[in-house]
C-alpha cells in the first residue's frame with residue numbers, strides 16, 4: 001500500500017493484519033496518543049484487554065522539516081535499531097512486531113504499565129537502579145556492535161545499514177554547531193542569560209567542541225541509539241525499556257553515555273528545591289551506578305568476548321575505557337549546553353515556572369557544561385559527583 005497518513009481505523013486494521021495477538025472476531029478500537037508532530041502514535045485495543053502500539057512517521061513537521069530534509073527513512077532506521085539491539089538484550093528494548101516500509105509504520109508492543117522516565121522523575125519517583133540497567137544496556141549493545149566482535153566486512157555492512165545522514169545532520173547542527181554562534185534557531189539569547197555570549201567567543205571551548213563533533217562524524221565505534229535521554233526510556237517496577245531510536249547510527253559510544261548522564265544531570269539541576277534532599281542524591285547515585293555498571297560490563301566483555309586478536313591487548317582495552325570516560329564527559333557537556341540554549345531545550349527546564357530558579361538552573365547548566373568539556377581529561381567520577389553536590 002503506498003504511503004498514506006493512517007486514521008485511527010486504519011491503525012486498527014494495520015495492527016490486526018500484522019499480529020495474531022488480537023485473535024479472531026476481536027472488536028478493535030484505536031486511540032491517538034500524544035504526538036510530537038514528527039510521528040503519530042495509536043494504541044489499538046481489543047475487547048479482551050490486549051493492546052498494541054502503531055507508530056507512523058509523518059512527512060511534515062512544523063519545525064524540523066523547515067530546517068532539515070528528513071525523510072520517512074527514519075522509521076526504517078528506528079525499526080532496524082530496535083530489532084538489532086533487541087537481539088543483544090531483548091529485556092531492554094521495546095519489541096517491534098512488524099514494520100511496513102511503504103507506510104513507514106511500526107507495530108510495537110504496548111508498554112502501558114510503564115511511565116516515561118522523565119515523567120516519573122517529575123512526580124518524584126525514584127525508579128530503582130535505573131543507572132545499573134542503562135549501564136548494562138549500553139555496554140552490551142555497544143560492545144556487540146563494535147570492532148571488538150564484528151569482523152571488518154560485517155561491521156562495514158552494519159555501518160551501511162545504519163547510515164542515517166538526515167537525522168545525524170540534525171544532531172550535528174543542534175548539538176555541536178548552533179549553541180556556539182548566534183544562530184536564529186537557538187531558544188535562549190544573551191539578553192536573557194549573558195553567559196550565552198561567552199559560548200560564541202570562547203575559541204578554546206569551540207576547539208574542544210570541534211574535536212567532539214569530528215569524533216561524532218568520524219568515529220563509528222558502535223551502533224548508537226543516538227538520542228538516549230530520559231524521554232526515550234520507559235520504566236515500571238519490573239521493566240526498563242528503551243524506545244525512540246530514529247536517531248540511531250554508528251558513532252562514538254561516549255555520545256550515548258554522555259547524553260544519558262546529561263539527561264540525569266538536567267533532572268538533578270531542575271529538581272523542585274522542595275524535593276532536592278532526596279532527589280539530588282538519588283540522581284547523583286544513578287550516574288555513579290550507570291558508569292560503574294557500564295565500565296564493569298564493558299571491561300568484562302572486552303576481556304572475555306573480544307574476537308579480534310589485536311583488540312585483546314589489555315593495555316589497549318584499559319586505554320579504550322579511559323578515553324570513553326573523557327569523551328562521555330565531553331558529550332555530556334555538549335548536551336547540557338544545547339538543551340539549555342539550543343533549538344530543542346530540555347522539557348525539564350521548560351516546565352520550570354519560577355523565573356528566578358529557571359535562570360539559576362540555566363546558568364548552572366552552562367557552567368557545568370563548559371567545565372565538563374574543558375576539564376574532561378582530569379575529571380574523575382568522584383569529581384563529577386562532588387561538582388553535582390555543590
Ligand code: SR1
Nearest residue numbers: 038064170171174227344
Ligand atoms: C525533534 S528533533 C529535536 C531534538 O529532539 C530529539 O529528541 C533529538 O534529540 C533532537 O535533537
